[in-house]
Amino acid sequence: MSATKRQAAEIWESLFTFTEITPPRTAIAQFSAFLDFRIVDIEDVxxxxxxxxxxxxxxxxxxxxxxxxxxxxxxxxxxxxxxxxxxxxxxxxxxxxxxxxxxxxxxxxxxxxxxxxxxxxxxxxxxxxxxxxxxxxxxxxxxxxxxxxxxxxxxxxxxxxxxxxxxxxxxAAVDTAKVRWIVSRLEHGRHVRTIVMVRNTDVGAYLSARCAAAGVACVRLWGEMGDSERRNAIARLRNGSVRVAIVNRNMGGRGFDLPFIDEAIFVSPKSSHEAMWQEALRIRSTRKRVKPAFVLVFRRTEESDKCARLLQSIEANPKEFSAKVTKVSAEGSE
Incomplete structure (x- = not known):
């Protein structure tokens, strides 16, 4: 700090009395980020x-x-x-x-x-x-x-x-066991506000159409949509008129957060544990209110190895990435 800035700060500091407060560690910890990753093995021949x-x-x-x-x-x-x-x-x-x-x-x-x-x-x-x-x-x-x-x-x-x-x-976007699992879960969890994270716009459009055909109302969020359209979709999601959003994973960058969402579903894992962590935290899961993030993985494919490497990276950095990881069957997770 320069001498001029220090002199100006001293004038203001003389007008106030500062008391250092150290809150209990447990009080802070409950609001720290914490994720419940649920790895769903999907069988598709x-x-x-x-x-x-x-x-x-x-x-x-x-x-x-x-x-x-x-x-x-x-x-x-x-x-x-x-x-x-x-x-x-x-x-x-x-x-x-x-x-x-x-x-x-x-x-x-x-x-x-x-x-x-x-x-x-x-x-x-x-x-x-x-x-x-x-x-x-x-x-x-x-x-x-x-x-x-x-x-x-x-x-x-x-x-x-x-x-x-x-x-x-x-x-082309096609019907897979992952799509069927997602639609089934959304049908059975209509009271839960959910975001489904996809990479491609056409996959998002296909999944949205499948949800509509099953009677599951949803909105779509992707990078190229207009600001007013985006705000309207988020407002509908926030007020509960719809409970499902199909979201492109690059949507809004780091500033795009939906803390009112109850759970996230990732159609596939990412290689980078930092990127995966950042995207999962869009729903603002904390130790006080732990929210599940389902990660769908095709069994007997390279995707299983990719997910294993991702989890190893997360588990190797417990101080940086606080998470619980469980593996569930496609049937047991619905």
């Missing part, structure tokens, strides 16, 4: 089958990326798909012209990106994006043209593996 096909595309693409660089076609390519996808995104927009590649010694090597490698990275990023669509309920069909190829295992054994010649994705 069709989704699991499509996830397996997308997984084959990812594995085959990793094998071909390694083959492009080292001329080895391996059963286990030993590459980090997430890292390659991130680098591919930078290459696609011209921010880099090389690939940091793990060599046989484990040391990274810088590889120039040729046309074939650029195409393979694009295929990998596409598979990652479509897998997210699948878990959200936005992938209708995956068609792969598959053939067999010889690959080498770690011990030098040559094995036949499936390889993908071509793949086609059909993207």
């Amino acid at each position: 069709e989704v699991a089958a499509m996830a397996e096909r997308v997984g084959l595309v990812v594995t085959d693409t990793l094998r071909k990326i390694r083959h492009n660089v080292t001329r080895e076609f391996l059963v286990e390519p030993g590459l980090d798909p997430a890292s390659l996808s991130r680098q591919g995104s930078q290459i696609a927009v011209g921010k880099r012209q090389h690939l940091d590649f793990a060599g046989a010694s484990g040391m990274p090597q810088r590889v120039p990106v040729n046309r074939a490698l650029r195409s393979l990275l694009g295929r990998l990023m596409k598979a990652f994006a479509e897998r997210l669509f699948l878990f959200e309920g936005r992938l209708a069909h995956v068609a792969c043209q598959v053939y067999e190829r010889i690959a080498t295992s770690d011990d030098g054994t040559r094995l036949r593996v499936e390889s993908v010649r071509s793949v086609e994705y059909s993207t």
Whole structure:
């Protein structure tokens, strides 16, 4: 503080008497943020089958990326798909012209990106994006043209593996076991004010239509809607004329909070525990009034592994993220 500011502050401080108050720790703790994460395992045979096909595309693409660089076609390519996808995104927009590649010694090597490698990275990023669509309920069909190829295992054994010649994705919001679970829960909990968090606007529109068909009145909130329309929707939710809101997860940024909501439903988990925590706290759950946040996860898919990593991150930081985590069956949570 500058001398001028200090002198001005002293004049005001002389007019008041300040008494330091230390409230009981228990009085403060009850209002601290606390979440009740309920992980709901959802079984969907069709989704699991499509996830397996997308997984084959990812594995085959990793094998071909390694083959492009080292001329080895391996059963286990030993590459980090997430890292390659991130680098591919930078290459696609011209921010880099090389690939940091793990060599046989484990040391990274810088590889120039040729046309074939650029195409393979694009295929990998596409598979990652479509897998997210699948878990959200936005992938209708995956068609792969598959053939067999010889690959080498770690011990030098040559094995036949499936390889993908071509793949086609059909993207549209579709009926999944997650959608059916959400509609069923909303039907049976009409007295509970609920927000359903989705990533995509078309999934939100589809889910809203399914709710309407089941007789569940709801409003939709998404980033592109007008201010007056948004205020009207929130007012209807606050006064209880509707009890369900379908909300795009990027809606309103950090300042968008709905403390009058009783529970949240996430159609899918996020990778970032900070982002997941921030979004779940939109309903202002505290130790005094704990509110459930249901996170829907497709069983027997990569989404289960993704959710496990998310929970590990949350549980590893108990001081920063105060939460109770329980796993419930789709039937037992309704």
